[in-house]
Amino acid sequence: MVMNKQGLLLIGTVGLMIGGIDIYLAALPMLVDYFNTSPEFMQLTIMVSPLVSAIVSFFWGRQADLKCHKNLMLLSLFMFAFGVLICASSFNKWTFLFGRVVQSIGGSGLSNISIVLLYDVFKEEKEHARYIALYGAMFPIVFALSPILGAQILVYLHWRMCFIFILLVSILFYAGYYFWFEKSRQPKTSNAKAGSALPSLKRLLTNKLFMTLCIGHALPIAVSMLFTSNSSFIFQIFYGLNPTTYSVVQCLPILLNFFGAFYYQYILEKHSINYTIKVAGYSVIVFVCGLVYLIIMPNETFVPFLIIMGAFMFYMSFSISSCMTKAIDSQKQDRGLAVAVTSTMRNGIGGAIVLGASFFYNATPDPMYMAMMITSIALITVLLVIYPFLQKAK
Known part of the structure; x- marks a missing residue:
């Protein structure tokens, strides 16, 4: 591109x-x-x-x-x-x-x-x-x-x-x-009148396909927020890294997310957006399996966690970008309001999950792993079950 x-x-x-x-x-x-x-x-x-x-x-x-x-x-x-x-x-x-x-x-x-x-x-x-x-x-x-x-x-x-x-x-x-x-120049349609904000918002919030896509966009970001908010504790306290090493290590999954965005563009050249949503769902299944391994088989080194988290971040664009694109593209007249709803849900869901996980702190990474797993299972359900069902119903 x-x-x-x-x-x-x-x-x-x-x-x-x-x-x-x-x-x-x-x-x-x-x-x-x-x-x-x-x-x-x-x-x-x-x-x-x-x-x-x-x-x-x-x-x-x-x-x-x-x-x-x-x-x-x-x-x-x-x-x-x-x-x-x-x-x-x-x-x-x-x-x-x-x-x-x-x-x-x-x-x-x-x-x-x-x-x-x-x-x-x-x-x-x-x-x-x-x-x-x-x-x-x-x-x-x-x-x-x-x-x-x-x-x-x-x-x-x-x-x-x-x-x-x-x-x-x-x-x-x-x-x-x-x-x-x-x-x-904005078209002067009935949906573009100042007094129609609440009906338009209600229509968006009751649109099952739109809201499903918003959730599919928000959940992987919530997993990323869990990693960002807990990475200092995990790498420095649990795995014993010094601040300098930590600053380098925690950037690796972030860099993989950046490179994954370009790989996503390469895949889009050959496949449809719906195909990338499927890929996202399957990649999250692999991520959940990795989390199960981390919980059952605790490691003294941070490398397995870094690999598992890096793989998730690499494929994160597949769900974030595809779901947001499908959600906003589905709204022709209230596109600005659709962007606002998507943004608010992203911040709200991510903040709520991070805050909820913080209540279960027990001096180990396990609460974060469990929060990531529950969020990821919900994401798999959205991407591979609910979204295809609503697409067929449409």
Whole structure:
């Protein structure tokens, strides 16, 4: 697949949004001292991002069904950059928190509108799937690399430069969207009226095929979130790795996820999207067998776990991208709202599963393995049983 400048800008927008969330993680201890506040308050400045994004996601999604997509992206970038500027110039914790809220509102727009613009630029279903695969792969890659970049900035410069860097990149992206994208015109249909948001949302939430695909998109991300949130404990405490070795090892499954996105595109050249959903289901069966092995036969080395997790991450794009593509492609008139529902379910299901697993902590990886297994069995049921049944019924 050869990317044009619009495709590169859309994929890069996801990286900008994610990088703006956690580039300052390495600066948290010094921000606690600088603002004379508690570590819990600074943690709040991180947690506010997914919370605010979830709250305003439906606003951006609905506006995408009513307004010009290019203008909405420019507005999102402006709010995102303005929030970053507030953070960079803040001298007390409340101003900093306010800046993070504004940044998160804009970031939610970047996440939702970039997907909608993708459908404006590319018309073929397989093109949508290819770009969504890269879109999904950007999340773990940037989440892993952005704090490293922020730490390097802190070695030589002030913590404010982390935000100034994001601000400068935002300005470049604003110019790119302004000059490279044309204004879109929304059809004035009955479904595109401001007063029809609740009926449209109800229609989406009661659409069995759409909701099944949303769940098929969300569950593998939940497994990935379980790994990310527990990897430090597993590798450093349970397997005894030092921080330096851990930082390298935990990146390997993430890199496999990135390479898997390109392999997914190769498979799409020869097969249908429904075929990739089957492949995803069979790969998850293998993953469950690996988890059973880890539970029954505990290992003193981290290598078996790394191989099993890496294999899952490699094939993760097959379910994430294919299910999201099928879900959004099925909605022609309320596409923006469909993107918002998909995004909210992804964050909600993943967060709930990670939170639920944390209650069963017992100083071993077994609770995480069990949570991954239950989630994966549900995913297998969705991909190989429920989705084919609903497809035939349709």
